[in-house]
Amino acid sequence: MTRSRFGILGFGGYAPERVMTNDEWAEYVDTSDEWITARTGIKRRRVADDRETTVDLAAVAAEKALADAGVSAAELDEIVIATDTPEAYAPDTAAFLQHRLGAGEVTGYDLGGSGCAGFVLALDVGMSRVVQRSRRILVVGVELITRMMDWSDRATCVLFGDAAGAVVLGPAEAPVELLASTAGTDGSQADILARFAGGTRKPFSLEMAERREHLEIAFNGREVFRQAVKRMSEASRDVLEQAGKRIEDVALVIPHQANRRIIDSVRKSLRLGEEQIYVNIEDYGNTGSASVPLALFQAREEGRIEPGDLVLLTAFGAGFHWAAALLQF
Numbered sequence: 001m002t003r004s005r006f007g008i009l010g011f012g013g014y015a016p017e018r019v020m021t022n023d024e025w026a027e028y029v030d031t032s033d034e035w036i037t038a039r040t041g042i043k044r045r046r047v048a049d050d051r052e053t054t055v056d057l058a059a060v061a062a063e064k065a066l067a068d069a070g071v072s073a074a075e076l077d078e079i080v081i082a083t084d085t086p087e088a089y090a091p092d093t094a095a096f097l098q099h100r101l102g103a104g105e106v107t108g109y110d111l112g113g114s115g116c117a118g119f120v121l122a123l124d125v126g127m128s129r130v131v132q133r134s135r136r137i138l139v140v141g142v143e144l145i146t147r148m149m150d151w152s153d154r155a156t157c158v159l160f161g162d163a164a165g166a167v168v169l170g171p172a173e174a175p176v177e178l179l180a181s182t183a184g185t186d187g188s189q190a191d192i193l194a195r196f197a198g199g200t201r202k203p204f205s206l207e208m209a210e211r212r213e214h215l216e217i218a219f220n221g222r223e224v225f226r227q228a229v230k231r232m233s234e235a236s237r238d239v240l241e242q243a244g245k246r247i248e249d250v251a252l253v254i255p256h257q258a259n260r261r262i263i264d265s266v267r268k269s270l271r272l273g274e275e276q277i278y279v280n281i282e283d284y285g286n287t288g289s290a291s292v293p294l295a296l297f298q299a300r301e302e303g304r305i306e307p308g309d310l311v312l313l314t315a316f317g318a319g320f321h322w323a324a325a326l327l328q329f
């Protein structure tokens with residue numbers, strides 16, 4: 001079988017109902033709607049209900065993607081989940097989702113640790129597995145970040161939101177094809193965007209909890225900003241070159257939504273028109289691994305993607321990790 005007979009069959013997305021505005025954040029920390037809007041472009045974000053956990057978010061997005069694909073959970077052969085806010089330390093979120101969906105005893109695994117680049121990386125891994133084994137694979141990006149962050153750290157808490165996005169991959173006559181993909185890692189930069197608490201380098205302790213370090217995100221916003229623009233732009237050029245396409249051929253670029261100013265810088269670096277780039281950060285903030293698949297789902301729902309369109313996904317996250325994919329609708 002050739003690669004062109006495989007691709008994305010269905011799309012799903014979900015964000016919890018509760019909307020939290022910038023003004024509400026100003027009740028918790030010393031911040032303002034003006035600061036958050038000017039520095040990030042975020043106006044509001046979704047926050048999961050206390051009773052919701054990661055698998056609840058993932059299941060809604062997954063069920064929508066399965067329905068869109070016309071594939072039942074029982075027909076799945078594999079489940080891969082990109083998340084850095086998993087249901088449990090072990091087993092992985094894929095195990096909980098397999099049971100929740102009523103899928104068979106399939107191969108299931110999480111790809112964690114690559115931060116906001118996780119979904120695009122998982123899509124690439126999933127696609128190569130589909131081609132190799134002619135299978136139907138569910139790929140999910142999900143984060144319930146608001147439960148795992150320090151609500152008193154204004155430098156990070158205002159940036160994030162909760163969401164999930166999913167796709168179903170498999171064989172079909174006219175699937176959305178993956179024309180090219182790329183991913184990279186630079187571990188020398190690990191310290192400037194990381195969560196160390198709970199790992200072997202920094203096991204949990206009572207003292208740590210008393211200092212609120214169990215929720216700490218090590219973070220150098222300015223350097224992350226610079227690297228995000230550079231890496232997302234380079235990865236985009238890489239997939240275009242691999243596929244022999246020009247940026248003018250691309251109908252829509254869907255970048256990871258970390259900061260409106262990062263997105264604008266990527267747009268300028270790639271010489272894209274405003275209409276060529278999808279932005280939902282105003283309403284959702286940074287939803288980590290869920291950011292790209294949620295935006296992809298919404299762009300399609302909103303009619304921003306037509307049959308025949310080239311769509312470019314590009315993302316950057318902890319590690320540093322980065323990844324890009326070029327899709328042919």
Ligand code: UT7
Nearest residue numbers: 030031032035039040116154155158221222224225258259
């Ligand atoms: O995906 C992983 C997380 N996302 C990112 O890392 C995205 C990349 N970075 C960024 O988006 C930006 O660096 C931030 C939005 C995080 C910060 O913007 P910035 O323009 O780099 O601001 P800054 O960190 O240099 O802080 C400027 C000032 C500081 O005060 P002083 O030192 O100038 O007096 C901060 O203490 O803004 C202060 N500040 C805040 N003020 C009000 C930091 N956070 C806040 C806040 N509200 N929430």
